[in-house]
Amino acid sequence: MQHKTLIELINSEPSHHEITVRGWVRSFRSNRFIALNDGSTIKTLQCVVDFENFEEEILKKITIGAAVQITGILVESQGQGQTVELQVSKVKVLGEADPEEVKLTILSPKRHTLEKLREQAHLRVRTNTFGAVMRTRSKLAFAIHEYFHKNGFFYMHAPIITGSDAEGAGEMFHVTALDAKNPPLTKDGKIDYKEDFFEKETNLTVSGQLEAETYAMALGKVYTFGPTFRAENSNTSRHLAEFWMIEPEVAFNDLDANMDLAEDFIKYVIKYALDNCADDLEFLENRLLEEEKSKPQDERSAMKLREKLQFVLENNFKRVSYTEAIDILKNSNPNKKKKFKYIIEEWGADLQSEHERFLVEKHFKCPVILFDYPAKIKAFYMRLNDDGKTVRAMDVLFPGIGEIVGGSQREERYDVLKEKMEAMDISAEELYWYLDLRKFGTATHSGFGLGFERLVQFATGMGNIRDVIPYPRTPGNAEF
């Protein structure tokens, strides 16, 4: 007897052999039609029960959420919406689901808000929406690994616990094995981290970039794909305290090559999703249409989900310097009419989400790569241009989502980097190893960071970042 998953069966030909399937009951209509799902696909297999030949005791246990094993013959479907169905000869209830208990959970067959689903994150993945999101998330992750491996990159695991807090990319979580109530103290009354596990103060990483650079300068092309952390109290639909980031880093790439890589990479993974998640994306597209019905017309998406993904594939990302962008924004209607919350007054201003979205959605109407930002608003490791005031930074901006990628060409000149670190109060002593890369065979190199959850949001159309990661970590929230 074969055990097959539904994804293997649903698009197959009727076999007329006896097969056994296992999964969970999604519905049971008229004591006759079981809609079975096993998580391998969003689709259900219709299993047709000849109820007169089944014991009442068993039929009563076939309830929503129950785990069952069903044996039968795969035949042409009589109903609509499926090509095959299972003519059931035997049902074994593996695990019941008491309807009275189910009623108290999100498994009950009625509309639940996304907030409510979040509270039962251990069960929400059994819903169509979250099944579709998490399958798509998985496929996107694989597409990322596949892209890089096909293109000669090496996957590098950057450390999660770091003794370095020199980057200044954000607030960090402390990691310690000390007894918080009675930490050992030094003579002058400070916490004695020499007594801690790592014999120094340690934090959770905010980025694997600096370590990835050390590997790029040896293996040529590398990428990280791992969790990163921010201890910022941002209780928004765009921020997580724990999120996954992809950071490619390439020796000998300048900023133009870096832009080429970002565009090619994003297009590859989006194409992969369109090709490999068709059923899930169709469902998510309809879900989004439904959700947006309650919004005023002008807040609805201009394009359907898959149209938007296709649009990204088919258009070149428009490359625009920061200086050009500031000119466009200064002369824009929302700026002149003071519709922006932050009015753009002069060169040097940091761009807010509203400005980025204006550029992408209203002005250029396509993904945009901004580059050559003012040095003052960017990190210490970005390469200084000859003008002495801009750096070789780039941000990729996407419709609906704003910044999806941030990257730069790195400062490869020892003296320039050291001077900048001093000016920005970053310890050269602590980052001696980072400076070493500029001492021994330095070369032009570039990379970028892509927030994985932002990508999943874009691909699935989910509005809240908490709904695209299994167990979101946000202020006040570390359940499960």
Add this chain to the structure above:
Amino acid sequence: MQHKTLIELINSEPSHHEITVRGWVRSFRSNRFIALNDGSTIKTLQCVVDFENFEEEILKKITIGAAVQITGILVESQGQGQTVELQVSKVKVLGEADPEEVKLTILSPKRHTLEKLREQAHLRVRTNTFGAVMRTRSKLAFAIHEYFHKNGFFYMHAPIITGSDAEGAGEMFHVTALDAKNPPLTKDGKIDYKEDFFEKETNLTVSGQLEAETYAMALGKVYTFGPTFRAENSNTSRHLAEFWMIEPEVAFNDLDANMDLAEDFIKYVIKYALDNCADDLEFLENRLLEEEKSKPQDERSAMKLREKLQFVLENNFKRVSYTEAIDILKNSNPNKKKKFKYIIEEWGADLQSEHERFLVEKHFKCPVILFDYPAKIKAFYMRLNDDGKTVRAMDVLFPGIGEIVGGSQREERYDVLKEKMEAMDISAEELYWYLDLRKFGTATHSGFGLGFERLVQFATGMGNIRDVIPYPRTPGNAEF
């Protein structure tokens, strides 16, 4: 002009077109032969300089470790050991490497101990040994993702920061955003974690298994591949405080299916390494032979590295119950002659590495899967057998390395699980969500954990686990 990586060129045909390559100088002999490496392969490209036509100034800068861009024509090689070489027309030194400074680092061309290399972990990946290890590590990681995706698994990111410390799998690191010096206190003088970022005490995960189970019971087949942490003060060559773990979890799989999966999976990734890392494994095999020359004959490996990998592919893993294994051990020579450090006296004893290695290396002479362990020495979530004293646990034991996989069929019966949690003092309140899986459509399911670094050690022959991860975290060590 094309920019190609060495891996694309070295096995290609002579092109007789002008090409440009970039990389780092490994050696420069007789002012004529540059051995160039760019990290894409362990091999170097021989670049032949007609020194009479080059400026002395440039030639002087072509030193070990320097980054260079070389233009020339790819021709049949005159020398041995390569099919093509580059007839150089132009050399551009991108980044120098001062020989006096190089001399002070592990980049200097002499033998350095692995300990010494570890201290300069940001540079060690530029050596042949670590380049080979890290490229192999990357390929193994990809093979893992590929295997699961080909087989219908979904990749699931388990949370890193967890509010649950219920598993008891090991000592945990605390994660906090509180000021360690002046933490807020409750009225009765305890740390007030309500004031912390997550409003509760949080730790770094020791395993994603429990969360993976929640996803398996919805999506069917899932796996995690992420970092896990142990705050145990184990300063050995087998332990890391931060390591990467792979944890597949499959609904409807019993322990036999779990064993099949583990064996099939391990064979797939090892075959992938043999097929895709030939040059690196050849180098590592020779390195190991060299290293073992200093060992007494009887401590040397019985097989060469690739023979050992091939051996795992070609042999069925021997499946042996714990009870059988105890009988074998009790009657073994080292037990009778008291050569074991821990003498096996009776059923119920926990097996030590020496016992595992005896079974694998001396008795069965092949990989072994032990199963049905005493309940008392295993975790609360493993399924109790009808004998009431053993559980459906399994460990896969490998030659030279001992346990590489630990897994089990999970206890799917609500009452049995609850009773066991109570007996083992595990909070049912805190793990309500884990119990919920047994309340709503429970079913047989199984999974296992594979320590990624152990696998990389096995595949590369590296004796110390600190040498198979870019930046090892161990007691007293969180550099870089």
